[in-house]
Amino acid sequence: MEELTRVDPNEDPYLALRTAFSVSICVILADPLGVTQPMMPVVLGMSLMSNQRGALNPRSFMGPVMLPVMAFVFSWLAAATVSEPMLFVLVNIALAGAGIGLMLFKGSRLGVVLTVFPAMMSMSVLYSDQALVAIRDSMATGGLIVGVTAVVLNILFPPQTARVHIEQPKPFATENPAAELLIRMAVYVPIMLMTYATGDMNLLIVPIMLAFICAEPDRGGRLQQLIDRGGGTIVGAVVAVGAMAIYYVVPQFPVLVALIASITFFLIDKMTTGASRPLYYQYICSVALVMLLSSTFGARDAFEVVVQRVVLTSGAMVGAIALLSLLEAVFLPRKGMAGSPSAAGAA
Template sequence: MEELTRVDPNEDPYLALRTALAVAICVILAEPLGVSQPMMPIVFAMSMMSNQRGALNVASFAGPIAMPVLAFVFSWIAAATVNEPMLFIVINVAMAAAGIALMLFKGSRGGIVLTVFPAMMSMSALFSDMALAAIRDSMAAGGVILGVAMIVLNIVFPPQTSRVHVPVAKPLDTTSPRAELLIRLAVYVPVLLATFATGDMNLLIVPIMLAFICAEPDRGGRMDQLVDRGGGTLIGAFVAIIAMAIYHVVPQFPVLAALITLITYWLIDKMTTGRARPLFYQYVCSVALVMLVSATFGARDAFEVVIQRVVLTSGAMVGAIAMLSLLEAIFIPSRPEALQAA
């Protein structure tokens, strides 16, 4: 997997401001543009803008451009195969295997596209045609909004460097690539299929978290993911609870938009100035935004949103780490000791 490196505040002093304003734009334009799932453009805006981390280049627009394309491609695949169970399962497993392999052996976050997006669209197709269309259209609209916002915000608040950020990749170097991949699929695929069987969109977070754990090449990377994403879930839940309490006192849309913007600015700024790894703060922000938007824009109870996210994320990650360690000890006993202890 690629790792987020810390940004030098002298090179990009406006990283947090650009990210917060992009999120604010997505929040404000969601209703006028008919975005029925505002959580998607909001979270994607936070993630992609905070990942820029240096001078703007052509590759920076890959995400906003790809979002509408991927939304229509994967939604079409899901809609075309959802009534053919065997084909539906085979295609989803094949894309998951390709995605995890990309992340594991190439260290590419591009594998997330093949792992998370198809699962999201397939789960929506199982739920209803309307849900699939809502997520597809929300992703497409989010990509357009984010692309325009990225251009404008980089002109108004440009990075103070010409250096283009190069992600740090950690691919797995092994003499048993097939066994390594099969072990990870043995953990990931049953959970993915079980999630499909429930038809519950709220459970999709489980295979998503498992994908990040399975994509790590060693135990050290998995524990980092547990700390950053598992710990980030707990802190993000706490931040969301405080924000929801404030919104409960003053339930007005401008207050909600201001809370989302301030949370984003504070946590993305911590990616530059905080002591923890940048991914930790980014994930805290992601969790806080998802919980806050789900509880306020959706019909679910706020307490249910928080508790379910914390329990599912923590349980899934701990269980996946334990299963991977057990399977590796059984089927790959010759793995170098240094890698097993990493």
């Protein structure tokens, strides 16, 4: 998969400020615009704004523009196939296979779209029609909010560089692409189908985390994902608990907005200045925001939100890494892997 590169603070000193303003605006506008799932536009806004690299170009705004389109396309697809179980399963398997294949062999972010968003819509429609509409509308409205705020904030606080960032994905080169993909699908698909069978929206994080593990070519990349996303989940939970404690003492909406903005600004700034990989800080921010908003806007207990997310994420990722390694050892014995550090050293 493509690495999330570090931003040079001299090229874009306002990255953290733009992102913090964006998530604050999403939270403030959620209720007036009737967004029933405020964590959706907030997390999408944080991710899209903090992913910005280099000078502005048309692609910088493609994410917010495409979100409403993807929301309606994937929600329609889920609603159209849910009454035909076999077709529903086949469509989801095909989309997951295409998504993981694109992430693995092309390093494309389109693979994330084809894997994560259909899973969200499919899980929602299995839960209820109202849940599907809520997720669809929240994603579509969130895309519009983020798109407008991205334009305004980039005018007010633009990047200080004319260099256009060119993505450098790291596709996986192998002699057996079909076998590599089948092994990953053998791990991902059963978990995806079992998650759908439960009808529990809270378990959706499991196939999402598995998708990122399956999209890595070797154990080194998977362990990095475990550190970034698994470790980020634990640290994000700690941050969320601290924010919840403050909000519990002063349960006022301005305090919630200030907490969300502060968390976002500090962690996105760390994406530029911190010692760890940028994805680590971005995922800490994502987890902290989701947990904080789920516990304040949702009906679930705060302790339940935190513990369930940590246990599910860590357990799913460790289990997937172990199972993938076992299947590769049995069906794809090899001395080294193309593109891996060990293979490069041997060459």
